[in-house]
Amino acid sequence: MALTVADLAAAGLGSQLATIEDAVASHLEGSVANVAVIAEPYAGRDVLLEYAEDQFGAAAGHVSFESLVTDPAALEFPNREVVVVAGCHYLYSRRIGGFDVLDAFLDRIANADALFVTAWNRWAWDYLAAVRDVDRAFPVQVDVPRLEPEAISALVREHVDDPPTFVESDGHGRVKTVDFDRASVDVAGREVSVPVPTLNVEYLTARDMGEEYGETERVVYEKLARLAEGNPGVALALWDRAVRDGEMSPAFLDGRDAPLNLDDDEAMTLTSVLSNERLAMPTLGEILPDVNVPQAVQALEHQGLVELERDARPRSRDDTDDAEVDGERTVADGDGAGSSSERVDVVSVAPERFHAAVEHLEGRRLLW
Amino acid sequence: MVAPARGLATSVLGAVAQTTPSSDPNVFEAINWNLLLEAVPILVFAYLLAKLTSTLLSGVADRFVAARFRVTVLIPVFKLAIYGTAVYFAFSLLFDLTENQLLALSGVMGAAVGFGLKDLLADLVGGLVLVAEQPYQIGDKVAIGEYYGEVVDIGLRSTSLVTPNDNLVTVPNYLFFNESIANGNAGAAEMLVTVEFYVDPESDAARARELVEEAMLTSQYVYVTDDLPHEVLLDDDVHYRKITGKAYVNDLRNEFPFRTDVTKRALAAFDREGIESPKVPSGVAGEIDHPGVD
Numbered sequence: 001m002a003l004t005v006a007d008l009a010a011a012g013l014g015s016q017l018a019t020i021e022d023a024v025a026s027h028l029e030g031s032v033a034n035v036a037v038i039a040e041p042y043a044g045r046d047v048l049l050e051y052a053e054d055q056f057g058a059a060a061g062h063v064s065f066e067s068l069v070t071d072p073a074a075l076e077f078p079n080r081e082v083v084v085v086a087g088c089h090y091l092y093s094r095r096i097g098g099f100d101v102l103d104a105f106l107d108r109i110a111n112a113d114a115l116f117v118t119a120w121n122r123w124a125w126d127y128l129a130a131v132r133d134v135d136r137a138f139p140v141q142v143d144v145p146r147l148e149p150e151a152i153s154a155l156v157r158e159h160v161d162d163p164p165t166f167v168e169s170d171g172h173g174r175v176k177t178v179d180f181d182r183a184s185v186d187v188a189g190r191e192v193s194v195p196v197p198t199l200n201v202e203y204l205t206a207r208d209m210g211e212e213y214g215e216t217e218r219v220v221y222e223k224l225a226r227l228a229e230g231n232p233g234v235a236l237a238l239w240d241r242a243v244r245d246g247e248m249s250p251a252f253l254d255g256r257d258a259p260l261n262l263d264d265d266e267a268m269t270l271t272s273v274l275s276n277e278r279l280a281m282p283t284l285g286e287i288l289p290d291v292n293v294p295q296a297v298q299a300l301e302h303q304g305l306v307e308l309e310r311d312a313r314p315r316s317r318d319d320t321d322d323a324e325v326d327g328e329r330t331v332a333d334g335d336g337a338g339s340s341s342e343r344v345d346v347v348s349v350a351p352e353r354f355h356a357a358v359e360h361l362e363g364r365r366l367l368w
Numbered sequence: 369m370v371a372p373a374r375g376l377a378t379s380v381l382g383a384v385a386q387t388t389p390s391s392d393p394n395v396f397e398a399i400n401w402n403l404l405l406e407a408v409p410i411l412v413f414a415y416l417l418a419k420l421t422s423t424l425l426s427g428v429a430d431r432f433v434a435a436r437f438r439v440t441v442l443i444p445v446f447k448l449a450i451y452g453t454a455v456y457f458a459f460s461l462l463f464d465l466t467e468n469q470l471l472a473l474s475g476v477m478g479a480a481v482g483f484g485l486k487d488l489l490a491d492l493v494g495g496l497v498l499v500a501e502q503p504y505q506i507g508d509k510v511a512i513g514e515y516y517g518e519v520v521d522i523g524l525r526s527t528s529l530v531t532p533n534d535n536l537v538t539v540p541n542y543l544f545f546n547e548s549i550a551n552g553n554a555g556a557a558e559m560l561v562t563v564e565f566y567v568d569p570e571s572d573a574a575r576a577r578e579l580v581e582e583a584m585l586t587s588q589y590v591y592v593t594d595d596l597p598h599e600v601l602l603d604d605d606v607h608y609r610k611i612t613g614k615a616y617v618n619d620l621r622n623e624f625p626f627r628t629d630v631t632k633r634a635l636a637a638f639d640r641e642g643i644e645s646p647k648v649p650s651g652v653a654g655e656i657d658h659p660g661v662d
Contacts, residue, residue: 094586096579096637130592131585259431264625268588290629363433365557365591365618 003044003159003233005051010158011232012151013044017051019142020117024055027082027115034109034137035117036088038125039144041277041349042233045119048142049086052117056082060117065090068276068283072104082115089124089276092132093287099132106137124275126368146230153221155232156239164248166216219250227253227355237351260303260360269296270349270357271366273306278348297347305353309346407458414454418447422521429507434557434619440506441555444499444522451524487542488525494541495524502555503544509552509559509620512539518620532624552620558591559620563630565611568644573609576643577602583634584615589626591618608646 009017023035035052039045053060061078065087069075077083092102109116118138120128128134135141147155157163228235242252262270265288272287273279285293300306349357361367422443429439463473499522504510508519510529515537517529529537553559563584567576581600584590592598598615617626638644 094588096582096586096633098586099582130594131598264588264622271588363435365434366588368591368593 003047003236005047007155007159007232007236008044008047011147011155013144016048016142016144019140020048020052021055023115023117023140024052027056032113032115033139034115035140035142036125036135036138037117037119037142037144038122039119040122040146040229040231041274042237042351042354043122043144043231044233045121045144046086048144049084049117049119053084056084060084062086067280068093068287069101070098070286072101075101075105075108077108077112077114080114082117083112085116085118088118089121092124092128094272095287095289098287102128102132102134106134109137121275121277123271123367127275130368144232147225147232147235148230149218149221149225152225152228152230152232152235153217155235156221156224159236160239162246164243164246166214166220167247167249168216169249169251216250220248220253223250223253228351229355229358231354234351234354241352260305260356262299262303262360265291266296266299267361267364267366269293270300270305271361273300273347274349274357274361274367278346281345281347284347300347303353304350305357306347307350309348403462407461410454410458410461414450418450421446421450426506437505437507437555437557441502443506444495447522448496448499448524487540490542490545491525491540494544495522495526498522498527498541498544503549504551505555507620508555509623511550511552512543513547515539557619558596558616559623560614561617561623561626563613563627563634565613565631565634565638566608566646567611567638568646569604569607569609571609571643572641573602573611575641576609576638577611579637579641579643580611580613580630580634583630583637584613587615587626587629587633589617589619589622589629591616607649 005017020035020037023033026033037045037048037052039048053062059081061080061082062084063077063086065085068090070093077085088105091105092098122144125134224235224238228238238253239248242248244252269284269288269291272284279287281293281297284297285291288296297306297308301308358367425439425443425446429436432439498504504519504522504527506519506522509517510519512527512529515529515531517531517535517537519527520530520536521528524541526538526540529539531537563580565576565580567573577600581598584598584600585592590598592615596616598613600614601612603610603612613630615626617623
């Protein structure tokens with residue numbers, strides 16, 4: 001379920017759209033201040049970029065990096081007044097020599113007369129801002145924040161044509177302060193099942209939402225916002241998978257909140273996937289040469305953290321490899337890892353475990 | 369050491385008994401085996417409760433990963449409270465002290481401390497000061513005297529460290545008053561780690577410096593913010609160029625994996641780019657103690 005500009009506006013991201021409009025106006029007045037659109041995966045970065053492109057009309061050219069770029073020669077841009085660049089997080093990798101393409105890109109835009117509107121994965125941006133001062137090259141930064149439950153509800157209401165009925169169901173679907181989960185305890189070598197009281201956090205925190213929401217509805221949006229980490233795209237994906245026969249209950253939102261058990265290699269693999277969003281297995285192997293990537297991905301897949309798309313094409317925008325059509329250019333397989341027709345396994349982050357993955361990696365300070 | 373203290377304690381008690389009104393029973397007269405047996409379970413219970421509390425809080429702390437120090441800071445405080453309460457109840461059970469008996473007991477304690485238990489008392493006072501001042505917490509990497517390691521327990525009498533060689537070192541708390549304590553992280557999860565390299569003066573030291581910087585910044589263990597910057601220093605010497613990289617690790621437990629990771633990848637890059645280790649001229653062997661990692 002793709003996000004639209006109307007969705008983002010309904011979710012309270014009007015100021016982000018206005019910042020892009022201001023950048024357009026400043027450019028038309030002769031000021032060149034390069035723009036960085038920064039957002040988490042699924043958070044509507046492409047929508048904002050398309051909005052920027054629409055603002056500039058025929059003056060804009062588009063370049064999209066769809067997989068890791070390791071050859072500076074791939075940095076060819078349309079000769080336009082404005083260049084919109086998607087997927088800038090593919091311009092680096094965490095290895096010695098992995099910043100060469102990024103440095104060449106920053107040099108290029110510093111010496112260009114054109115205005116560059118660029119899109120970055122949030123965690124890649126935060127990392128590069130810390131170690132490479134990439135933020136200095138982009139005076140205008142459009143940051144897509146994490147949404148509060150009210151904004152998530154507005155987004156869902158804007159997006160969904162036929163709202164479901166909010167119902168209570170068993171377990172955590174019931175709206176109450178404390179639930180009782182069953183846990184197994186080892187007593188003298190025997191497994192004993194004991195009830196463990198669990199605080200219904202969503203119920204307690206959802207009380208601040210407005211009176212226009214029903215009690216169950218409030219809990220649903222609170223839980224949805226928490227599981228999605230305020231990410232609009234993840235929230236809609238979770239919503240779509242949760243609605244059952246026109247009904248929605250807090251229990252239908254399966255967050256799979258089991259604690260994660262990741263070793264250093266698996267955690268770093270997950271960090272790379274989150275920072276790049278969608279990576280071909282061979283590329284992941286290049287980024288992490290010291291990691292047994294197939295084993296790490298298997299462990300991550302087993303815990304539901306990533307989705308493995310087998311025999312897929314490593315890019316998603318179109319089928320053109322390094323082709324330019326009317327100012328539109330897509331750069332895939334820029335590292336020469338495989339030809340455009342080669343099909344490989346592609347790893348991406350799973351929306352259901354997005355919250356758990358982000359929380360875990362932020363706790364370990366692998367995402368900054 | 370113990371025998372003289374007992375002898376002195378007996379003589380002090382005798383002196384006190386002479387000055388004590390006959391209506392006041394001797395301070396130790398009221399103590400009998402039954403009372404002692406009642407006091408022992410209190411202390412045993414306190415010990416078990418302190419162990420349980422420590423284990424539970426450590427388990428909770430581990431779930432917070434980098435934020436675990438917010439929990440571990442509570443462990444010595446809880447232990448102090450538990451042991452303090454237990455000692456209070458045990459003394460209340462054993463002694464019902466009048467002013468004179470308190471004076472007599474103080475004399476006994478003073479003599480005992482002066483002759484036999486001064487180190488123990490110094491340790492206990494050190495433990496109290498450690499809880500109050502917190503120059504280090506459980507989980508910190510510290511150097512106390514000649515020992516360096518991670519603090520795994522702060523007791524009333526001693527502090528336990530686990531060294532890089534996995535030795536458990538018990539350091540008496542009184543050393544807090546006598547020794548300098550170097551704390552690598554001071555209650556934070558991150559810690560500055562230094563990695564040193566030596567290259568031949570004929571090699572491109574500037575390029576080697578760049579490679580070390582990239583090796584650090586691309587490590588999976590590094591943590592860089594505006595407040596926690598990194599730096600790479602280049603020093604010149606007659607026989608070698610020394611490159612010192614300094615960066616924070618995201619968790620102090622990753623100190624040695626970080627060093628290993630950076631060293632391995634930097635040395636591989638040196639090999640690829642023809643950057644050589646210093647050649648030690650004959651007659652100066654020993655000037656360079658440990659070429660490579662510090």
